Amino acid sequence: MGTALVYHEDMTATRLLWDDPECEIECPERLTAALDGLRQRGLEERCLCLSACEASEEELGLVHSPEYIALVQKTQTLDKEELHALSKQYNAVYFHPDTFHCARLAAGAALQLVDAVLTGAVHNGLALVRPPGHHSQRAAANGFCVFNNVALAAKHAKQKYGLQRILIVDWDVHHGQGIQYIFNDDPSVLYFSWHRYEHGSFWPFLPESDADAVGQGQGQGFTVNLPWNQVGMGNADYLAAFLHVLLPLAFEFDPELVLVSAGFDSAIGDPELLQVLAGGRICAVLEGGYHLESLAQSVCMMVQTLLGDPTPPLLGLMVPCQSALESIQSVQTAQTPYWTSLQQNVAPVLSSSTHSPEERSLRLLGESPTCAVAEDSLSPLLDQLCLRPAPPICTAVASTVPGAALCLPPGVLHQEGSVLREETEAWARLHKSRFQDEDLATLGKILCLLDGIMDGQIRNAIATTTALATAATLDVLIQRCLARRAQRVLCVALGQLDRPLDLADDGRILWLNIRGKDAAIQSMFHFSTPLPQTTGGFLSLILGLVLPLAYGFQPDMVLMALGPAHGLQNAQAALLAAMLRSPVGGRILAVVEEESIRLLARSLAQALHGETPPSLGPFSKATPEEIQALMFLKARLEARWKLLQVAAPPP
Ligand code: X5A
Ligand code: ZN
Numbered sequence: 001m002g003t004a005l006v007y008h009e010d011m012t013a014t015r016l017l018w019d020d021p022e023c024e025i026e027c028p029e030r031l032t033a034a035l036d037g038l039r040q041r042g043l044e045e046r047c048l049c050l051s052a053c054e055a056s057e058e059e060l061g062l063v064h065s066p067e068y069i070a071l072v073q074k075t076q077t078l079d080k081e082e083l084h085a086l087s088k089q090y091n092a093v094y095f096h097p098d099t100f101h102c103a104r105l106a107a108g109a110a111l112q113l114v115d116a117v118l119t120g121a122v123h124n125g126l127a128l129v130r131p132p133g134h135h136s137q138r139a140a141a142n143g144f145c146v147f148n149n150v151a152l153a154a155k156h157a158k159q160k161y162g163l164q165r166i167l168i169v170d171w172d173v174h175h176g177q178g179i180q181y182i183f184n185d186d187p188s189v190l191y192f193s194w195h196r197y198e199h200g201s202f203w204p205f206l207p208e209s210d211a212d213a214v215g216q217g218q219g220q221g222f223t224v225n226l227p228w229n230q231v232g233m234g235n236a237d238y239l240a241a242f243l244h245v246l247l248p249l250a251f252e253f254d255p256e257l258v259l260v261s262a263g264f265d266s267a268i269g270d271p272e273l274l275q276v277l278a279g280g281r282i283c284a285v286l287e288g289g290y291h292l293e294s295l296a297q298s299v300c301m302m303v304q305t306l307l308g309d310p311t312p313p314l315l316g317l318m319v320p321c322q323s324a325l326e327s328i329q330s331v332q333t334a335q336t337p338y339w340t341s342l343q344q345n346v347a348p349v350l351s352s353s354t355h356s357p358e359e360r361s362l363r364l365l366g367e368s369p370t371c372a373v374a375e376d377s378l379s380p381l382l383d384q385l386c387l388r389p390a391p392p393i394c395t396a397v398a399s400t401v402p403g404a405a406l407c408l409p410p411g412v413l414h415q416e417g418s419v420l421r422e423e424t425e426a427w428a429r430l431h432k433s434r435f436q437d438e439d440l441a442t443l444g445k446i447l448c449l450l451d452g453i454m455d456g457q458i459r460n461a462i463a464t465t466t467a468l469a470t471a472a473t474l475d476v477l478i479q480r481c482l483a484r485r486a487q488r489v490l491c492v493a494l495g496q497l498d499r500p501l502d503l504a505d506d507g508r509i510l511w512l513n514i515r516g517k518d519a520a521i522q523s524m525f526h527f528s529t530p531l532p533q534t535t536g537g538f539l540s541l542i543l544g545l546v547l548p549l550a551y552g553f554q555p556d557m558v559l560m561a562l563g564p565a566h567g568l569q570n571a572q573a574a575l576l577a578a579m580l581r582s583p584v585g586g587r588i589l590a591v592v593e594e595e596s597i598r599l600l601a602r603s604l605a606q607a608l609h610g611e612t613p614p615s616l617g618p619f620s621k622a623t624p625e626e627i628q629a630l631m632f633l634k635a636r637l638e639a640r641w642k643l644l645q646v647a648a649p650p651p
Contacts, residue, residue, distance in 0.1 A: 003306045004116045004125030005044060006109040007035065008052035011130050013098035017080050023094045025290040026130065026144040034128055034286070037296030043303045048122055052109035052129070054101065055152065059111060062155035063148050063182055068139040072146060076100050091204070093141040103131055103146035110149040111156045113283045118161045118257065123612075124275075124282040124306045126262070128299070132287040134176030134261045135204065142178060143204060149285050150261045151182045154189050157257050164188050167255035169246065169274060170195075172263020172287040174202075175209035175225065179261065185219040190253050192246055194238075196266075197227030211330040214338065221338025224249060226331045230323040235314040236643060237324035239551050242273050243543050244646045245331055248341035250277050251539050252619050258282045264289030264298035272311045272582045276575060280612035282306065308610030309390060310459070310586030318552040319642040328646065344540055344622045393458045395608045397601075398445035400464045400594050406601035409609060415461070418444030419451065427476045434472035439465070443473065446591070450477055453587050454484055454557065460581070460588040460608045462601065470563045470593045475500040477589065478509060481557050490555035492546065492580065495566030495593075499526060510553045512546065515566075519629040524640040530629055531567050537622035538572055540630055542579060548643035550583040558584045561591040562600070574603040574613030581608070 012028035038044040060069050075083060075095045083095045096102075106129035113127045133150055135143030150168060157163045168183075170176040170193035183189040196202045197209055207213075215223035226241055250258075255278045265288035274282055284302060289295035305311050320328075336342045397408060398415040418424070424444040428435040435443060442465065452458035465473045474497060481489045487508065494514045503509060505523050513528035521527040529545070532538045550558070558580050562568060568576070580588055590604060607613045622630075638644040 001120075001123050003047045003303065004050055004113055004122040005038070005047035005303070006050045006052050006113050006116075006125060006127040007031075007129075008105050008109070010098075011052070011102045011105050011109075011128075014096040014102040014131060016094050017096060018084050018094075020094060022092050023144065026094075026132075028130075029292055030289065030295060031128055031130055033292040033296045034299040037300045038303060041300050041304075043300055043307070046307055047125070047303065048116070050109075050112055050116060052105045052112060052127070054104035055107035055111055055147070059152065059156065060104070060107060060147055062159065063138060063151050064136075065139045072100050072103065072141070090141045092143045093146075094144075095141075099131070099146060105129070106131055106133065107147045107149050107152050110153040110283070110285045113285070114153045114157050114257070114259075115160075117281050117283055118157060118163075123280050125284070126299070126303055126306060127283070127285045129286050132172075132263070133285070134170055134172060134179050134263070134287050135174070136178045137181055143174060144288075145178060148178050148182060150176075150259050150287075151179050153259055153283060153285065154183070157259075158188060163256045165253060165255045166190070166257050166259060167250055167253060167277065168192065168259045168261060170261035170263070170287075171266055172261055173266035174263065174288060175204060175206065175227075176261055176287070177204055177206055177209060180208065180213070180223055180225075183219065184215055184223060185217040187215075187218045187222050190222045190224070190249070190255065191215075192224040192226075192249070193261075194226040194228065194241055194266075196231065197229055198231070199229050211327070211334045214334055221335060224331060224335060226327055228324065228327055230321070233321070233324055235316050236318045236320045239314070239318070239548075240320040240324060240328055240643055240645070243547055243551075243643070244328055245335075245342075247273060247543050248539065249335070249339050250274075251543075251616075252339055252341045252536075254615070254619065256281070260284040261287045262302060263287035264295050265291075272305050273579070275305075275610075276578050276613060310581050310610070313554060313583060313585045314551065315554075318554065320645065325645055332646070340619070340621050341536060341539065344536055344627050391453075391456050391459045393452070394460075394610075395605055396449055396452065396458045396461045397605065398442060398449055398461070398463045399597070399601075400439075400442050400466060401597055405598055408601060408605050409611075411609065412605050415445045415449050417448050419447045420444075423447070427480065430476060430479070431472035434469050436466070436469075439469050443469075443476070446473060446477070446589075447480060450480055450589055451484075453589055454481070454486065459586045460590075462590045462592065462604055462608065464592050464594045464597045467564045467593045467595060470561060470591060471497045471500075473591055474559060474561045474563075477559055477591070478503070481559075482508060486557050488553055488555045489557045489559060490550055490553055490580075490584070491559045491561065492576070493559075493561045493563060494531065494568055495563035497561055497563035510549065510555070512549065514541070519632045521633065521636055524637065527633060527637070529633055530626070532622060532626040534620040534622050534626060535616045535618065536620055537626035537630075538616065540622055540626070542576060544646070545630060545633060545644070546576070547579060547583070549637070549641055550580060552641045552643045553583075555584050556587065558588040559591065560588055562593060562596065564593050564595070566593075566596065568600075570600055570603045571614040571616050573600050574607035575616065577604055578607040578613045581610075
C-alpha cells in the first residue's frame with residue numbers, strides 16, 4: 001500500500017508547431033522537469049510506478065461525443081497548416097499529430113490511477129500527464145485541454161465501481177469550467193474550484209466561474225466556485241478557504257473518493273488537509289503549471305505528502321486579506337442554502353456590538369489592506385523545505401501500560417531510553433505530590449521522547465500517564481519545551497486538566513482546554529471550550545477554531561493531552577491528531593491518561609503515522625449551545641487570530 005505514480009514518456013511528444021505566445025507554455029519540458037525533480041529527491045523510487053495505457057474510445061465516450069472523439073482522432077493525419085486551422089476553432093488550444101495518442105494516454109493514466117486506488121493496490125497517487133484536461137468539454141477542446149481527464153476519472157469511478165459521492169478539488173489557477181459543465185446537474189460529484197477571477201477579467205472570462213454558480217437541478221449546491229478577485233493570494237487566504245469552505249462541505253458530503261485537478265500554476269500543492277477524507281483515497285491528476293522549477297518542486301511536495309511525510313509548516317503572516325475574505329463570504333452566501341455545515345458557521349449569534357471597544361480598535365489596527373504574504377520568496381523556501389531530513393523514527397511510544405495491550409500498528413517504536421534519573425527527579429520535584437515513585441521511570445522516558453522530537457530524531461510520539469500524573473506531566477513538558485527554547489508551544493488539553501498555575505502568558509504558549517460546559521477566555525493565549533457532542537459541532541470546533549488557531553500560532557511543538565474524563569471518541573482523537581500534524585510539521589507529543597489508552601492507542605498511533613482516521617459517523621447538526629460557545633470564542637479571539645475570520649467585517 002502506498003502511492004502510485006502514473007506516467008508514460010510518450011506524453012512528451014505533443015508540442016506547439018507554430019508561433020503562439022498563449023500556447024507555448026504548455027511544453028514537453030513540464031513533464032520532464034517534474035519527473036527529474038522526483039528522481040533527484042528519491043521520490044520516484046518510493047512510488048509504485050505505473051506505465052500509462054491509452055483510454056479506449058468507449059472510455060472517452062463517458063464524457064465526450066463520438067463526433068468530437070473522431071475529430072481529435074483525425075488530427076493524427078493532418079498536416080501543420082490543417083492542424084493550425086483546426087486549433088484556431090478553439091480557445092487557447094493547439095493540435096499536433098501526436099495529440100490524439102498523448103491525450104488518450106493522459107485520460108488512460110487518470111483511469112488507471114482510479115483503478116489502482118479503488119482496487120486497493122495503493123492508497124493514493126498522482127498521474128503526471130499532458131495535455132491537461134479540466135477545460136475540455138463534451139465536444140470541445142479548450143485551454144490546452146483535449147480530453148477531460150479528471151471528469152473521465154469520476155465517470156469511470158461511478159460506472160465501474162458504483163461510487164455515489166466523488167469530490168473533485170480543482171486548485172489550478174484557472175477555473176475548470178469543463179468539469180463544471182459536465183457535472184452541473186449531478187449531485188454525486190461535488191466540484192470545488194478556487195481560481196483567479198478578477199471579477200471576470202481573467203481567462204476564461206466566464207460569468208459562470210463566479211461564486212453564484214452553484215449547479216442546476218439535482219446538482220444545486222454541488223458546484224462550488226471560490227473566485228479570487230485580487231492577485232497575490234497567499235497561504236493564509238488558501239488556508240481560510242480550506243478551513244471555512246472546502247473542508248466543512250467535504251466532511252458533510254463524505255466522499256468515497258477525492259480527485260484533485262492538480263494545477264500548479266496557482267500555489268504549492270498541499271493535499272495534506274484532504275488526506276483525512278474518503279479513507280485517504282486521493283487521485284491527483286496534473287493540470288496546469290508552467291514555471292518549470294516551481295512545477296517540479298510543487299509536484300515533489302505533493303508526492304511527499306501523498307507518501308505520508310508531513311508537510312513543512314507554512315510560513316508567512318497568517319492574515320487573510322480583505323479581498324479573500326470577501327470571496328469566501330460570497331461563496332458562503334451562495335452555498336449556505338445547501339450545506340448545514342455552513343449554516344452553523346455563519347449563524348449570526350453575536351452581532352458586532354458585542355465586541356468591546358478595545359477589541360474593535362484592535363480589529364481595526366490589525367486589518368491589513370493588502371495581501372500580506374509575498375510569494376517571491378517561494379523558491380528558496382521550497383528548497384529548504386524539501387531538504388529537511390525526515391526523522392529516522394516516525395512514531396514512538398512510552399507507556400505505563402504493557403505494550404501488548406495497546407495493539408499498536410507496525411512501525412511504532414517503544415521508547416526504551418530515558419533521561420538521567422537525577423534530571424527526571426528534578427523535574428518531578430516541581431509536582432512532588434503528583435508523581436509516585438513508579439511514575440518516575442515513565443516520566444524519564446517521556447522527557448526523552450520530547451527531546452527526540454525537538455532534536456529531529458523522532459517525528460511524533462504517544463505517552464501514557466496515570467490519571468493523577470497527566471496534568472503534572474503536561475506542565476513538566478511545557479516547562480521543558482521552554483527550557484529547550486521552543487519558541488511557541490501549542491497545548492490542546494482535553495478533559496480535566498487545569499491550566500498550570502504559573503503558565504506564561506507571553507505568547508510562547510497557546511493553551512486550549514476542551515472540557516466542561518461553558519466557553520471561557522483568560523487571555524488571547526489561554527481559553528477553554530466545551531467538547532461538542534454532535535459531529536457537526538466537533539468538526540466546527542476543529543475546522544473553525546482549533547486549526548485556524550494552530551496555523552495562526554505557527555507552533556514548533558504541539559502537546560496534545562487527553563486527561564481524565566476527556567470524553568473523546570476514537571475517531572475524534574484520531575482526526576484531531578491527524579489534522580494537528582499539518583501546522584507543526586508532524587511534531588506532536590500526545591499524552592494520554594492510561595484509563596482510555598487501550599481503546600485509543602491504535603487509531604491515535606495510526607493517525608500520527610499518517611494514516612487516515614476512521615470516519616466520525618453520520619453528520620449531525622451542531623446544537624445551538626455548541627454554536628453559541630464557538631461563536632463566543634471566535635468573536636473575542638478573532639482580533640488576535642485572523643484566520644478565525646469567516647467573513648469580512650462590514651465596510
Ligand atoms: C490547464 C491550464 C490554461 C489555459 C490558459 C490560456 N490551461 N490563456 O492551465
Ligand atoms: Zn491552469
